Amino acid sequence: MTGKLEGMLNERRPILLDGGMGTSLYQAGIEPGVAPDEWNLTHPEVIRGIHRAYIEAGSQVILTNTFGGSRFRLEFNDLGDRVADVNRIGAQLARAEADAAGHEVLVAGSMGPTGELMEPYGALTRAGAREAFAEQAAALVEGGVDLLWIETMSDLDEVEAAVEAARDVCDLEVATTLSFETKVHTMMGVSPTQAIERLRNLGLVAIGANCGTGSPDAEKAIEAMRAVDSDVALIAKPNAGLPQHSNGEIVYSEGAPEMAEHARTLSDLGASLIGGCCGSTPDHLRAMAVTLGIVSR
Secondary structure, three states, X not given: OOOHHHHHHOOOOOEEOOOOHHHHHHHHOOOOOOOHHHHHHHOHHHHHHHHHXXXXXXXXXXXXXXXXOOHHHHHOOOOHHHHHXXXXXXXXXXXXXXXXXXXXXXXXXXXXXXXXXXXXXXXXXXXXXHHHHHHHHHHHHHHOOOEEEEEXXXXXXXXXXXXXXXXXXXXXXXXXXXXXXXXXXXXXXXXXXXXXXXXXXXXXXXXXXXXXXXXXXHXXXXXHXXXXXXXXXXXXXXXXXXXXXXXXXXXXXXXXXXXXXXXXXXXXXXXXXXXXXXXXXXXXXXXXXXXXXXXXX
């Protein structure tokens, strides 16, 4: 049976993702050191408002505010016993806004890295990672997500553990992105070519790049992936350039017009799902939606 995202992809048109959740949370006043995922419990109206702003900008797939929703990450903020609540409620908040939208919007359950190093570089076993991701995925599914979205990964073993965990608890579509940073490699030294060669046989609905150093490196990653596989659906969700200090605030180097032009290039290079990560706002996404022909001016 065709999944919901696959159905969108079959229309052969660019699909607009959302932008940075953390960026919007900092603009809303979240304090440094507070887990963004905790605001699902304490500030649900803010989270819904962020989702709504991206939908109004044209986003067709929104990611839940659960990037740090694994037990390992939540334990840093004494929330290890709230994994199910954080993820289920995060999914419900996004679901409510998607269901109220004037156009079709899918909810993708965000699952970020555990923050732990896997064997042989660290103490985290594959079984331990799989168990943690399964716990998170089960709560996201209970909250009503349309698919699971494994993002900002660096270690292919961790990606595979997360994919296995997703399959342990549901039959929803699964997408994944890695963060290519230094010389278009992940922190663990994985290149886009290595990523696509290893992951394309896992039955994922889409694979790609997010976060990183900005749109130019995302373009290099997409180009390298497309050179390996001409058929796989590719995701590009780059940061809005690099963060810079300006008048006591952190700003990012790519404005909305510039990021919109990069979105056009990413589409030309073969990315089907395009959005923004850190530093991107609804203004960035609105400009991208216009440039990609998803919404009119």
